[in-house]
Amino acid sequence: MFRLCVQGQKGLESLKGFHSVLGNKGIIVSIGKDANVVNDFSSEIQTYCESNEIKTFDKSMGLEAISYTVAVGWQRIINDVPMDSIIVMHDSILPRYRGFNPLVSALLNGDEQVGVTAIIAEETYDTGPIVAQEIADVSYPIKISNAIELVSGLYKSLSVKVANAIADGKLTTSVQDESKATYSLWRDNEDYFIDFSLSAEQIQRHVNSVGAPYMGAQAYLNDEHVFIDEVEVVEDVHIENRAIGKVIFLKDQIATIVCGKGLIKILSMRDSQGQAIRVNKFRSRFK
Template structure:
């Protein structure tokens, strides 16, 4: 059973980390210490949310990328982007995919881009290899499209919290049950950079909608250019296609109530909400524009 010198420590970063900490508190799991750090590309201000929650609940909080703990502590690691100097018997990493599928970076984005109808989370023991450790537990959920990335991440956060309560119960009894991954079935998800947010208008309309939804908040947003200005596309919807004799993806066909209809590799998209980089709404006033023709700023 749990003794007084064994602690529950959370190492959390990003929106998933903030949701995770909030969920554990709501499930009345006593947290002894929380580690967090600021991420420059985090648009959700999760660091401050985690810090404020810790202060409200009187949980010890440390801003650090180098957590400290003992071998008997239960360590929950969520959204963390740095290696640990020491791995303990009760260190648990949460990965937002059903391993061994999508080892690596931004697996939920990859799953939505591919149109997966099932997403999930895995709790695993950390090892030097990328997401190769033994599995402690997994949970999955079915999804339907269209779906925004934040909705998917919220669903996964709920799964992680459910999994964490199960693992906390095992830890209180002094053991973890694990199983090795089927390494031969592993697939991988590459890291993403600014260029990966640029919309490729040669893709199908449905693929582009999935990309717009998958790259939105808390990520930076799918983007294109119009007359040399960078735009973030917040939302779009498919409309009935037309039989163009010569198809030229990225060209605006017409305006529908001020919203442009854009030719895709196949299909037509209506851009429902476009923003400038400073967040101002962008309204199209003419049709003779080819999106994505110039370089991103």
Template structure:
């Protein structure tokens, strides 16, 4: 089939490479301009560079809402559009333009975790598996009929970086396999159960600020969710920002006030956690490695030279 691709960053790069390696013809690529936004500088393999290396015409757009773009799309005469990690709304006159519509590839098991940063949110929430969905685009974001889904398990100590690498391997194959199903004449796609849908916003500074009233199990997942190269989860100590780079749930149970710097446990320092920490029934967060406001990385044992005092969410 003749394909136009809307894509961005490493997800789009990997999808485009799979399309170029397939029997389908890539007629045009539309991608976003290079960004200096912190999250968009992560996994930023260039879709434009890859397309140009293979002689595929490229259009750079923040939003696909101008007449020149629409004219170029009609001229390309696609059988189908493929969208992967496209960051802005695609209007109906574009996603319905191709003969077979638009296949969107999203890194969650829809209908759950539509929207932004699904792997991070899923890890924080303790999901047992994550995956990728290829679905037909309609007027509701990430809500169209499902063509294919593929899942991978979440390991007990996986980070978002681990999950990114696992799911990235699915993008190319699910796209090509989805296109093959469309080309075969199949239209019996699976309707999404909207009662099970969830939609997540873009992550920001507030989403990586540690709240010590959360249970240690959730804080452990937050730290792993904000693994490098993502911005690290952070707290404050003596008025200065302190990033938590590595941690685990403590072996022992510790009572008191959330945020208390309390006890050395092996190579870690335990911070009291949980809204009901006063009961003494909670595990704490055993912090293993930190990064100070001036960029120094230290083991928790080297940083916390004495016990006592508190970590807080604000300076």
């Protein structure tokens, strides 16, 4: 019996993968929730379980029959089973991007590939032996919602691979190469704000990487707090007195902004109440 601790779209797709191999009698599901995203997929996971007669876990159930606990998108500590029986699904190509928000970090860095890794849990996060990986190419520009869709498909195929390996008694692991390890830090509200000293390409990746289902890229337009949803990289011009964040062109209330390198056009923007707004004054600065 597998216990699946799943949350989000990737959790749903992993559930589908394990279910396709093990059936509804081979799994029991714990459903996670996240108030910080627009849709945490908890209702979709619940519906999938009900539709396929898959049991959901509660504390009154015994854990004696559980052979493996699989954590996908899970944000809580699991301490009710032996650590070496926990398989963690992590959305990076480990050992790169151990830690938090690895997919966002990979997109911000413009990585050409993204991936998902299944590992055996250890006390130090994301250091455990690798069970299996799935990798896909990515091209830019790409929005985080599309990247999540891509990676969710990888979660499903990885779940099928892991479930089959365990069912067939052929689960093997490999030790991570510490010389290639990197870490991705936790992110908070300050990290949503755009740094206009970056290049236009980096700013576009930032806007695309923190949009829905997350809060969205943010800035101050003069003194107004705004959310920026869509931008376009514009060919640079020679600016004698380059001042990042200033409007250089304004046409039909669509502003082009000076970046550390290059120019960025603001195509879609909203105020703190979610109402669409435009730049209506040429002498405006974003910061």
